Amino acid sequence: MWLDVLEGQxxxxxxxxxxxxxxxLYEEADFNLLRSVASERRRYVNPGxxxxxxxxxxxxxxxxxxxxxxxxxxxxxxxHEETYTxxxxxxxxxxxxxxxxxxxxxxxxxxxxxELPLDWYTDLIRFLRKKHPSIALDCFSPIEIExxxxxxxxxxxxxxxxxxxxxxxxxxxxxAEMLVDDVRLDVSPLKGSADNWLRVMKEAQSLNLTxxxxxxxxxxxxxxxxxxxxxxxxxxxxxxxxxxxxGFTSFIAWPVxxxxxxxxxRNRGRNRIELGCGPTEYLRHVAxxxxxxxxxxxxxxxxxxxxxxxxxxxxxxxxxxxxxTMMEENVVSASGTEKTxxxxxxxxxxxxxxxxxxxxxxxDYNLLLTPDVSPDVQAFPAPxxxxxxxx
Numbered sequence: 001m002w003l004d005v006l007e008g009q010x011x012x013x014x015x016x017x018x019x020x021x022x023x024x025l026y027e028e029a030d031f032n033l034l035r036s037v038a039s040e041r042r043r044y045v046n047p048g049x050x051x052x053x054x055x056x057x058x059x060x061x062x063x064x065x066x067x068x069x070x071x072x073x074x075x076x077x078x079x080h081e082e083t084y085t086x087x088x089x090x091x092x093x094x095x096x097x098x099x100x101x102x103x104x105x106x107x108x109x110x111x112x113x114x115e116l117p118l119d120w121y122t123d124l125i126r127f128l129r130k131k132h133p134s135i136a137l138d139c140f141s142p143i144e145i146e147x148x149x150x151x152x153x154x155x156x157x158x159x160x161x162x163x164x165x166x167x168x169x170x171x172x173x174x175x176a177e178m179l180v181d182d183v184r185l186d187v188s189p190l191k192g193s194a195d196n197w198l199r200v201m202k203e204a205q206s207l208n209l210t211x212x213x214x215x216x217x218x219x220x221x222x223x224x225x226x227x228x229x230x231x232x233x234x235x236x237x238x239x240x241x242x243x244x245x246x247g248f249t250s251f252i253a254w255p256v257x258x259x260x261x262x263x264x265x266r267n268r269g270r271n272r273i274e275l276g277c278g279p280t281e282y283l284r285h286v287a288x289x290x291x292x293x294x295x296x297x298x299x300x301x302x303x304x305x306x307x308x309x310x311x312x313x314x315x316x317x318x319x320x321x322x323x324x325t326m327m328e329e330n331v332v333s334a335s336g337t338e339k340t341x342x343x344x345x346x347x348x349x350x351x352x353x354x355x356x357x358x359x360x361x362x363x364d365y366n367l368l369l370t371p372d373v374s375p376d377v378q379a380f381p382a383p384x385x386x387x388x389x390x391x
Contacts, residue, residue, distance in 0.1 A: 002028040009037050009291050012044050017292050019227050026223040026288050031280065035317030038287035045290075045297060046320045051356040052298075052365065053347040056105040057098045057327030061086050061124075065111025085113065088127050095132040098327060101344070105324075105363040107172050108139040112147030118159060121148060122166040129167035136363045137167060138210060141174035142200035143191055157203045170210030170363060171201065173252065177216040179232040180225045187219055198236050205245045210363055213237075213296065215253040217285060218277040226285065230292050237295045249365055250298035250321065251289055254305040255282060279310045283317050290318025298365055303342065303350075312350045321361075322347055345373045 005021045006029055008014055017025075025034060062085040095106060106128075125137060140148070140163070142156075149156045178184050179194035204211050213233045217226055233248065240247030255277030277285070282302075290299045300321040301314035311322055325342050351358040360368040 003030075003033075005029075006033060006037055010040060014041075014294075016294055019224070019231055022227045022230070022288060022292050023224045025291070026227060026284065031284060034284065034287045038290040038318035039316055041290050042299070042318050042320050049355075049357050050359040050367070051315055051319075051351045051354070052321045052359050052361040052367070053344075053351065054105060054324040054361050054363070055098075055101060055103045055344060056107060056324045056363075057094060057103060059086075059091055059094050059106050059108040060110055061091055061108055062110035062113045062116070064113040064115065085110075085116070088124055091124070092128065092131055095128060095135055098135065099132065101325075101327075103135065103325075103327070104368070105136040105138060105169075108137065109141055109172055109174055110144065112144060114147070114151055116148075116151070118148055118152040118154070118162060122162050125163060125166035125168050136169040136210075138170040138172055138363055139163070139168050141172050142197045142204075143175040145171070145200050145204075146192065146196060156200050157207075160200075160203055160207055160209065164207050164209060168209070171204045173201075173212040173214035173248075176214045176229075176233075178219060178221060178225065179229045180221070183219050183221045183225055194232060198232060201248075202236060202239065205240045205247055206243070208246065210246070211248055212250045212252060213248040215251070215285075215289075216256050217253060217282075218255040218275055220275055227288070227292070230289060234293060234295060237293075241295060248296050249363075250300050251293055251296050252300040252302060252323075253282075253285055253289060254302035257305060279306060279313070282306055282310065283313055286314045286319055287317045303347075308342070308346060308350045312354050315351070315354045315356060321365075322351060348373055 002024050005017075005025060009017070062083075064083045064085060091108075098106065121140070125139065128135070128137060145156050145159055149159045152159070154162075175191065176197055177188065177191075179197065181193050184191065184194055201211055201213075215226070215229055215233075230251075233251065237247045256275070286299060286301065293299070298321050299319045300323055301311035301319040303311035303323055304326065306314075311319075315322065325344055325347065327341050348358040358370060360370040362368060
């Protein structure tokens with residue numbers, strides 16, 4: 001039966017995959033045939049032979065957080081000796097480094113810091129917008145937006161309007177993890193239900209803020225859980241399109257990192273369940289997402305968690321984007337991943353070796369002029385280590 005379902009996905013206008021059929025493909029479809037059909041679908045959705053990437057960086061402005069996600073090794077609770085909150089000038093210095101290498105976007109996320117009022121965020125956005133007008137500001141995940149709203153006693157839509165008025169361009173897709181409460185509330189009980197994340201994203205989309213959708217897998221969930229997560233996103237994307245909004249530009253999934261966090265440690269013992277996600281399972285997930293999301297244009301491969309070689313393989317099974325240089329990353333790396341920054345030449349070479357044309361893009365997936373970068377002219381400055389700052 002899975003073969004009939006998969007063959008039905010060929011061609012320019014296949015029927016929409018149901019939750020049941022997508023789960024069947026996830027559990028039973030031949031791996032290579034699944035990836036072949038997903039690659040065919042990618043060519044219909046994104047004609048041509050280019051694969052995109054972006055020059056950007058992450059800025060993790062604070063590690064103070066009250067949410068206590070069990071899979072997060074980055075956060076520190078208020079009052080901890082290792083907490084920090086960067087100053088506006090420290091954050092701006094990282095923007096200057098990005099401008100030196102023609103960067104176009106900063107993805108700024110931190111923790112839910114109860115000591116920062118709304119004015120701290122809006123003044124920061126205005127400060128950065130004035131000093132760095134060419135850099136798009138995609139800032140503060142839905143969970144952070146909820147935290148700001150709680151601190152200042154406003155609704156999340158009011159917070160979003162204030163941030164947009166200050167110059168914010170979009171919201172990162174972080175904090176989604178698994179939009180199925182059976183799983184979500186087990187690993188992040190303080191993060192709130194899936195409905196909260198979806199509501200904030202809907203509000204952001206209604207304001208024409210750029211948004212992306214994400215997914216973390218490997219918590220011990222089933223294939224059905226994973227497909228239900230995608231279904232919640234697809235439903236919201238349908239609503240966005242019905243309202244004439246852009247909605248989610250892309251979908252990015254990656255496996256949970258377990259090396260040094262509470263979630264990984266609690267699973268050691270006689271009741272151990274299989275956690276994490278290997279390359280084959282990850283590539284299957286990418287292929288299913290390309291077939292399932294008939295309303296989201298771009299599927300991104302995750303090299304920071306899977307490595308450039310696996311991300312390159314994802315380009316043959318549904319992905320059309322290889323992510324970004326990132327330049328600095330402190331959240332995933334805190335959980336044990338060693339390589340979280342890439343040179344532009346590395347991304348270009350991975351794309352070219354796969355037989356595609358490498359194309360720079362911006363946060364909205366507009367294609368940009370793409371130079372042919374050689375290793376002897378490209379070098380990122382090493383970011384200074386994060387030190388505890390006065391909160």
